[in-house]
Each structure stands twice: as structure tokens, then as C-alpha cells.
Amino acid sequence: MASILVIDDDPTARELLSTVLGYAGHMIREAADGAQGLSLIESQTPELVIVDLLMPTMDGLEFVRRLRLTPSGNTLPVIFYTAGYLQSEANTLARACGVAHLIVKPAEPQQIFKVVDTVLGEDHRTKLQLPTAEQTQQQHLTRLTAKLSQTAAHVVPRLEAMIELGLRLASELDPQRLLEEFCVSARKIIGARHATVMARARHDDGVQHQFSSGLPAAVGEQMRATLWHSQIPESVLNSGEPMRLANLPGDPQRLGLPREHPPVHSLLCVPLQSPQRVYGWLLLTAKIGAERFSDEDEALARTLSAQVGRIYENGSLYRRIKHYAEQLEAEIAERKLAQEEVHKLNTELEKRIAERTDELMQANADLESFAYTISHDLRAPLRAISGFAKIVLESTEGQHLSDTNQRHLRSSMEGARKLGVLIERLLAFARYGRAALVIRHIDVTELVRGVCTELLEHDSGATVELELDTLPQTDADPDLLREVWVNLVSNALKYTSKRAQRRIVIAGHRRPGENVYFIKDNGVGFDMAHAEHLFGVFQRLHSAQEFEGTGAGLAIVERIVRRHGGNVWAEAAVDQGATFYVALPYASLS
16 A cells, blocks of 8 residues: 555545545545645655645645655656646646646546556656746646636626626515516526526415526416426425436427427426525526536526525515515504594593492492391391290290100201301301401411310311321411311311221421411312312302301301412312312511
8 A cells, every 4th residue: 555645725625535545545644735745745755646736825736846856756656636627738737747647526436546556556767857947837827827718708707697697686576577587597697598487485385486588488388287297397396406417308298398399408407495495496408509508507507596596585575574564554554543542441441440449349348247247136036046946845835845846946946056157157257357467476386286186175086197297387367377277177077077097187388488288188078170169158069968067167268368368279089088278478467
């Protein structure tokens, strides 16, 4: 394997040669120009040099001239690595400076291997007789100037046409005029006899715009039905990649063209696309002055199509925005006409709301006062009914009453008792909503422990397994907070009374802004579908025959907790127990 020095100002070209030759086992060094290459040769002479012809600082020709002046470089084999359009000039210059082989960019790996193996196998011991520096430079400049002039004569008109087209299209917002101008100009710039552009709307799969240049009108009209879904354009539309064909068959219909389309010998189709999507394609047929469209033609057509694709997308977006703006202006005008009326209605509505709110607050106050008064006044007649019935039953005359009459009297006494309890709860409900709060710092654990001890002394059910954790302390009204826990613990005892093994857990924790307490039991539970009625006044989820009560306890709990700025809720399932939560804020209330 050989030591090879690659000199090229293009990093990509150097990387290609290094990768290909390194794969074959050669040891590769790289330089970015001729001057750097000479320095590397002074430190370690390679067996072969591959050098680009055109480079800044020192090009390949000057590099070879200076290399041949060194003792070790006079017989060192060199290969020129040059672009295709300079191939003929490179051959002449190579022979003049003793370089017998070229590699033309772009080159396949097999071609690179072949040239390198050929050069490495030759005998280069004979010293070369070189032309003078002035002769070599003059030959190089003469040929290079001729080539550049030839290239400029071809490129400059194209460049001028592209600049003119870009200036026209940059300010065009109408998609139809944009594509029509593009179709005509692209055909002229690239040099095709015929051109066709088809594009779809932003959110549509069908043809929105279609234009032809260089074709009879009748042929252009047939494009919509035959060309959109033909093989080549549809492939470009789906893949977003151009297609270029030469030596095409004479029958245009095999390409999806109408029968009246003139026979073509070459074809180029490129996508009309933005970075977001492909909108259509540009189809060029019959290259003028050549048998096929070149790489340069394809690159140029693709560049133009990408530029137009962006403008087309922006133009479509502009038209939509303009349409929305017009609609918005109309809506603003309508709203402006209605604004004064709305303002007038709002003013009247605010006044009526204020009046209704005052009336409602007064009505609520009157209703609460009325309920309190009625409840208070009903207690005396109920006590009288219950007392008279008791006197009759316990008197001598009562002993002679029939069993039916005695049962009626006892039923009246029981009804009066239940109604009395209901009235007491109603009075308590009203009282807890009206009484002023007296806030104190409370040891909640001790408060709940006292409530549980008191209630368990009067509980007649099975033994209760009570688990009371340490509860977060809080600031609240002690009497009202005690009433909350009396109702919650009473409920837990009541609804676990039919269990053989009763269990109640009371715990709590602190979270940002509030303390959360809960009491959990293994009682009968309830259906969460009816939970919205749980905290309503005198709302019950179980019948009085199952569990005695008025239904006011949880309503009282909810009213007290909300007066403290907190919240109460529950979770349960039928026959799986219930858990009631109470959340109270940190801050003290006044």
C-alpha cells in the first residue's frame, strides 16, 4: 500500500478521496492548498500526489512547477483532480508539466482505484524537462481565460433572466399570475420547447392552477384531464424528487401527454414545493440545442421551482388572510353598531342586578328570621301535645283506653318528639349561620378525642376499633368546630352500628394553604351518584326505618366549614364504608 498526499481546497472532495483510498489500505495525508502540500512533502515525501487544478493561494499548476524544482519532487508522480468542464484544458496543462493522468470530478470509486493503480505501477525515475514558469503560466492563463469567457457567455444571460424573474415574482401575490409568469420564464431560462405548470390549492388534492407555454391552446386544455395523474408527474408529486429522461419514445401518450402533443426527445420534471409540502410540478420537454437536459438544467429548474413554491404558499396564505381581514372588518363594523346598545343594556342590567340582589338578601334574611321564629314558637305546642298524651296514658282513665287508642297516643308522643328534634336541628342550623365567629388556636387532636370519648359512652352498638392520629392544629371557633366533629363522629357510629366489627379512622395532614382532616368508617356507605344531595338541609340517603336521624347534621357541618373559608366533601361506595374530608385554611379568621 502507498503513501498518498491529497491536495484540494474542498473538504468534501478531500474526504471522498481519503475515504475511498483509505478503504483500499493506502495511507492518506491531506492539504488545503499547494503551499501546504509542499510543506508536507518537505517533511515526508509521499509516493503519489493527487492535486486539484483550481485552488486559492497556490493552484495545482504552480504546485507542480515548484514541486519539479525540488530534488525529491522531480520524479514524484502527480494526478490532477479537476472538474469536468476544465477537462480539455487540464489535459493540455498536464502534459506540459509532466502529469500524465487525471481524475474528473465527480468520479466513481472504481475510476479512482483504476487511475491510482495505473500511476503507482509506472516507472517515474526519468527526470522531466519542464517548460519555464513564464511559458506554463501563459499557457494556463490563455486556456483558462478562453474557458471562462465561454462559460460567461452561457451563464450571464441565464443569470440576468433569473434576476429579472426573481424581482418580478418577489412582489407577486396572485398565485395565478405567479405561476403563469413562472411557466413562461422557466421555459426560456432553461431552454425547453414546451413547459407546463400544474399546482393544487393549499388544502386540496385537485388541480387549482394549470398553465402551458410553447404548446397549442387545444393541447394545453387537455392537460388537466390527462397529465395530473400520469406516471412521471405523479411520481414527482409524491416523492418530491425531480425526474429527468432522455431518448423518449415517440408516442406522447406513454408519458401521459395528449395525442396532439408534439413528439419529444427529452424531459425534465421538478416538484413545485415549499419547505412544508409539494404543491405541484414544472414539466419541461424537448431541450433546445441538446439531446437531453443537463445536471445544471435540473439544478436550475429545481431552484426556480423551490423559490416559486415558497412564494405560491405565501400568496395563498396572503389571500386567506386578506379574506379573513375583510370578514373581520365587517364583523367589527357590525359590533361597533351594536356596541352602544350593548353598553346601554349592560348599564340597565347592572342596575337591575343590584336591585334584585338587595331584594334577595332582604328576602333571605326575612326567610331565615321567619324560619327561626316559627321553629322557636313550635316547641311550646309540641311539648304540650307530648305532655298531655303522657298524662292521659299515665292517668287512671288512660288505663281503661283501648289498645288502639293507647297506640295512637304513643304514636303522637313519638311524632312530637321527632318533630321537636327536627326543630332543634333547624334552630341549630340557623344559629350556626348567624352566630359571630370567635377564633381561637385549637388543639384539634384533643378536641376530637374528647368528642369520641363522650359519644362512645352512649353508644350501644358493638365495640368500635377507633384509630385517632395526631391532627394538625388550626385556628377556628372552638364551639363550632366541636359541632362539626360531633356530627361527623355520630354519623360514623350510626352507619357502622350494624357491623359486627366496627372500625373508624380519624387522621389529617397539612398541604399548601390548608389543613385537611378526614374520618373513615367501614359502614354501609352510599352511592356516589347521589352525593350531590349529601349536604342539603334534611336530605337523607338512607330511610328513617334503616337509620334514625333528621338529615340536618351534614348540612350543619357544611355551613360551619364554609363559614371558616373551608371545604367539605365525601367519598364512598355501597357496603364499603365512607370517608368525609374537611379542609380548613391556615390563616385566622375574624
